[in-house]
Amino acid sequence: MDLILEPWPWYVAGPAIALVMFLLLYFGGNFGMSANLRTMCAIAGGDKYTDFFKFDWKKQKWNLMFVVGAIIGGFISANFLANGQAIDLNPNTITALEDLGFQEVGESYLPGEIFGREAIFSLKGILILIGGGLMVGFGSRYAGGCTSGHAISGLSDLQIPSLIAVIGFFIGGLIMTHLLIPIIF
Amino acid sequence: MKYLKFILAGVLFGIIMAKGEIISWYRIYEMFRFESFHMYGIIGSAVVLGILMVQIIKRTQLKDIQGSSITFNPKDKSIIRYLVGGTIFGLGWALAGACPGPMFVLVGYGYLSLLIVIGGALLGTFLYGLLKSRLPH
Numbered sequence: 001m002d003l004i005l006e007p008w009p010w011y012v013a014g015p016a017i018a019l020v021m022f023l024l025l026y027f028g029g030n031f032g033m034s035a036n037l038r039t040m041c042a043i044a045g046g047d048k049y050t051d052f053f054k055f056d057w058k059k060q061k062w063n064l065m066f067v068v069g070a071i072i073g074g075f076i077s078a079n080f081l082a083n084g085q086a087i088d089l090n091p092n093t094i095t096a097l098e099d100l101g102f103q104e105v106g107e108s109y110l111p112g113e114i115f116g117r118e119a120i121f122s123l124k125g126i127l128i129l130i131g132g133g134l135m136v137g138f139g140s141r142y143a144g145g146c147t148s149g150h151a152i153s154g155l156s157d158l159q160i161p162s163l164i165a166v167i168g169f170f171i172g173g174l175i176m177t178h179l180l181i182p183i184i185f
Numbered sequence: 186m187k188y189l190k191f192i193l194a195g196v197l198f199g200i201i202m203a204k205g206e207i208i209s210w211y212r213i214y215e216m217f218r219f220e221s222f223h224m225y226g227i228i229g230s231a232v233v234l235g236i237l238m239v240q241i242i243k244r245t246q247l248k249d250i251q252g253s254s255i256t257f258n259p260k261d262k263s264i265i266r267y268l269v270g271g272t273i274f275g276l277g278w279a280l281a282g283a284c285p286g287p288m289f290v291l292v293g294y295g296y297l298s299l300l301i302v303i304g305g306a307l308l309g310t311f312l313y314g315l316l317k318s319r320l321p322h
Contacts, residue, residue, distance in 0.1 A: 024191075
């Protein structure tokens, strides 16, 4: 039990993700999370504005159930499987964030400077959260998939388009981390 | 009841995301600074096993639980949409520190400010739907 409560090393988490992908394929689905965002837009009436949201979303119900499970999984982890251990970050990462003015780096999953109460009730903070989400939503649909659909499912099927998408993920991630985050914070 | 198995797979996914610290903004930041093997080990080992799995499924023509063939849809051939779309995604991923799976896991974890990020992601998806015909693909 103690082993489950400890943070899981990469060689447990990685193969476990492959298992989840297999389960979804075996159950008749596939591993692609961002498709749910499209389904949610369709349910909310997006089909009235563009044909992109005109599809039989009921066929995607299984994927929405997977999201419901993911939320429950997060709840279970927080309430029954957490031991409050700090994230074992590289000291250089911690120093870099402290230089940008971040405090208590790694003591919880998320920095309060971005996700805390004070941040989300400031204009800058709300723009960061909405803007970050907007780029994730827009980019994943434009690229036709996200980390699960391209980096895991697509690369597993040796799809060249997925490799190009993953290269894009890194171009964007490196620009944000090294050039933009030091300007934003 | 046919949906229960998907909920259970989702629960497993959520626990992996949380216990593997994949939902941590700090881990994504650290990954893009190339200062830890953690995230690369996770994605890399998942892909290596995934490649084996897909090959085995294809070669044994494995059927799913309903008895239908498991098929893989090849992605459309293009460069621009994957490169530009991927880059925009990467900018958001590194800023919000969460891709579409972890966003929902974090809400369950109790980080309700992620609901704002999810709202932004839905808005971004909607905008793509509106602009799709005018974008190069």
